[in-house]
Amino acid sequence: MNIGFTKRTKSPFRVDTVGSFLRPEKLKQARADFSAGKISADRLKEVEDEAIRDLVAKQKQAGLKAVTDGEFRRATWHLDFMWGFHGVGHHPTKTGLPFHDEAAMIDDTYLTGKVSVDHHPFVEHFKFVKELEDENTVAKQTIPAPAQFLEQMIMPGLNENTKKYYTDTEELMEDIAKGYQKVIRDLYDAGCRNLQLDDCSWGMCVDPNACKIFDTDEEGLRRIMEQLLTINNLAIEGKPEDMVISTHVCRGNFHSTWASSGAYDRVAEYLFARENVSAYYLEYDDERSGGFEPLRAVSDDKMVVLGLITTKSPVLEDKQQVIGRIHQAAEYIPLDRLCLSPQCGFASCEIGNKLTEKEQWEKIRLVREIAEEVWG
Numbered sequence: 001m002n003i004g005f006t007k008r009t010k011s012p013f014r015v016d017t018v019g020s021f022l023r024p025e026k027l028k029q030a031r032a033d034f035s036a037g038k039i040s041a042d043r044l045k046e047v048e049d050e051a052i053r054d055l056v057a058k059q060k061q062a063g064l065k066a067v068t069d070g071e072f073r074r075a076t077w078h079l080d081f082m083w084g085f086h087g088v089g090h091h092p093t094k095t096g097l098p099f100h101d102e103a104a105m106i107d108d109t110y111l112t113g114k115v116s117v118d119h120h121p122f123v124e125h126f127k128f129v130k131e132l133e134d135e136n137t138v139a140k141q142t143i144p145a146p147a148q149f150l151e152q153m154i155m156p157g158l159n160e161n162t163k164k165y166y167t168d169t170e171e172l173m174e175d176i177a178k179g180y181q182k183v184i185r186d187l188y189d190a191g192c193r194n195l196q197l198d199d200c201s202w203g204m205c206v207d208p209n210a211c212k213i214f215d216t217d218e219e220g221l222r223r224i225m226e227q228l229l230t231i232n233n234l235a236i237e238g239k240p241e242d243m244v245i246s247t248h249v250c251r252g253n254f255h256s257t258w259a260s261s262g263a264y265d266r267v268a269e270y271l272f273a274r275e276n277v278s279a280y281y282l283e284y285d286d287e288r289s290g291g292f293e294p295l296r297a298v299s300d301d302k303m304v305v306l307g308l309i310t311t312k313s314p315v316l317e318d319k320q321q322v323i324g325r326i327h328q329a330a331e332y333i334p335l336d337r338l339c340l341s342p343q344c345g346f347a348s349c350e351i352g353n354k355l356t357e358k359e360q361w362e363k364i365r366l367v368r369e370i371a372e373e374v375w376g
Contacts, residue, residue: 008065008339010138010193010194010244011065011066011138011140011194011244011246011278011279012066012244012246012279012281012303012305012339012341013064013065013066013339014339014340014371014374014375015063015064015065015339015340015341015364015367015368015371016064016065016066016281016305016339016340016341016367017059017064017066017068017341017342017345017364017367018142018196018198018248018281018307018311018341018342018343018344018345019068019070019071019140019142019196019198019248019345020068020070020071020077020142020344020345020346020347020348021055021068021070021071021072021345021346021347021360022346022347022352022353022355022356022357022360023051023070023072023347023350023352024051024054024357026047026051027047027048027051027072028350030043030044030047030048031044031075031350048072048073049128051070051072052069052070052072052073052128052129052132053132055069055070055072056069056129056132058361059137060134060136060137062361062364062365062368063368064137064364065136065137065138066137066138066139066140066194067129067132067133067137067138067139067140068129068139068140068141068142069125069128069129070347071142071345071347071348073125074350075107075349075350076107076348076349076350077142077144077198077345077348077349078144078148078152078198078200079107079109079152081120081122081143081144081149082109082144082149082152083109084117084120084121084122085115085116085117085120085179086113086114086115086116086117086118087111087112087113087114087115087116087165088109088110088111088112088115089109089110089111089112090107090108090109090110091107091108092107092108093107093108109152110153110158110161110162111153111158111161111162111164111165111166112165113165114165114166114175115172115175115176115179116175116178116179117179117182117183119186120182120183120186122141122143122183122187123183123186123187123190125141126139126141126187126190126191126192127190127191129141130190130191130192138193138194139191139192139194140194140195140196141187141192141194141195141196142195142196142198142248143183143195143196143197143198144197144198144199145197145198145199145201145232145247146176146177146180146197146231146232146234146235147199147201147202147227147228147229147231147232148197148198148199148200148201149176149180150172150173150176150201150227150228150231151200151201151204151228153172154169154172154224155213155214156214156215169227173227173230173231173234174234176231176235177231177234177235177237180235180236181235181237181238184235184236184239184243184245188239188240188243192243193242193243193244194243194244195243195244195245195246196245196246196247196248196281197232197236197245197246197247197248197277198248198250199232199247199248199249199250200249200250200251200252200260201228202225202228202249202267202270202271203249203250203251203252203260203262203283204251204260205221205224205225205228205266205267206251206260206261206262206263206264206265206266206267206290207251207260207261207262208261208262210260210262210266213260225267225270226270228270229270229271229274229275232247232275232276232277233274233275233276236276236277237276244278244279245277245278246277246278246279246280246281246303246305247271247275247277247279247280247281248280248281248282248344249264249271249280249281249282249283250283250343250344250348251283251288251289257312260288261288262288262290263289263290263291263294264282264289264290264294264295265290265293265294267294268294268296268297269297272294272295272297272298272299272302273297273298273299274299277302278302278303279302279303279304279305279339280298280302280303280304280305281305281307281341282304282305282306282307283307283343283344284306284307284308284325284329284343285307285308285309285310285312285342285343286310289343292328292329292331292332293332295329295332295333296332296333298333298337301337302337303337303338303339304329304333304337304338304339305338305339305340305341306325306326306329306338306339306340306341307341307342307343307344308322308325308326308340308343309322309340309341309342309343309363309366309367310342310343311342311343311344311345311346311353311355311360311363312343312344312353312354313354313355314354314355314356314359314362316362316363316366317366319366319369319370319373322340322366322370323370323373323374326338326340326370326374335374335375339371340367340370340371340374341367342363342364342367346360346363
């Protein structure tokens with residue numbers, strides 16, 4: 001039975017990815033040399049350009065229809081985007097973020113003033129990938145969700161600093177959303193028709209310790225989830241009709257470790273039922289993600305991309321077990337509204353996950369083989 005493996009002409013595709021890929025050693029060295037003042041920004045860009053051209057060629061060879069720059073111009077999946085806004089500062093961390101097995105040593109990022117944006121550098125990043133499209137592929141841009149930006153600034157430890165500039169969270173939400181609206185318009189004008197919002201904020205909310213993480217009670221957590229929903233919807237309000245915007249939900253991805261656990265039940269009525277996106281890329285690679293029952297809440301004709309293949313381990317999943325899980329998910333949402341991808345990127349930060357580039361492409365190959373078998 002063929003229900004659309006080759007027929008889907010817009011994102012998400014039956015075979016898809018979250019977007020980040022392992023950085024080649026030459027690129028890692030160039031970025032280190034640039035940070036040490038050994039090479040110029042122009043030389044770094046040359047190395048980045050070369051690495052991205054090679055990556056896009058490999059994505060095409062692997063049969064991917066949505067291609068990205070692998071986030072090769074970034075240190076992290078989310079913070080570099082925030083640094084492109086006025087009113088945001090950062091410096092090297094001393095403690096890092098607590099993950100399950102190790103601390104994520106990414107820059108401390110905080111407000112230094114009111115939030116606004118002029119010409120965001122990610123727009124230029126997208127234009128480069130756009131030029132590499134062909135008749136079989138579409139360029140996808142990934143950015144952190146507005147909710148992720150908001151969460152960064154209201155988490156315990158940062159909230160007191162944020163209050164220096166915003167005594168009212170609603171005002172902060174409005175400024176962040178306005179900035180996103182501008183970036184989205186600029187990306188659209190640059191030719192972007194496929195935008196993915198990466199969002200760990202919902203992944204934090206599902207954790208059994210969410211109230212402790214956010215330093216609140218259940219009622220306070222519900223207010224926070226309402227804010228996360230509101231800012232995401234406000235940021236994409238009025239988006240162009242032909243621009244596909246999706247959300248990727250993650251529970252943390254750093255050097256093959258994770259930050260939070262929990263099923264989607266707690267956030268389903270907010271995220272799945274009321275967020276105005278076209279699709280959800282959902283982490284479902286192990287028991288930390290819970291069951292498929294919350295997919296009942298996915299509204300209208302939205303698509304769901306099942307992240308059943310882990311990027312945290314080089315071990316290849318059993319094909320028949322994955323196919324079985326796809327059909328389990330189809331008990332709650334029709335099969336023709338499902339797609340398949342790895343559960344997250346392969347390198348949410350420069351350090352990357354604990355597998356080789358060869359093993360990374362073996363994972364992509366497995367996704368394609370399974371999708372061809374399930375959807376024809």
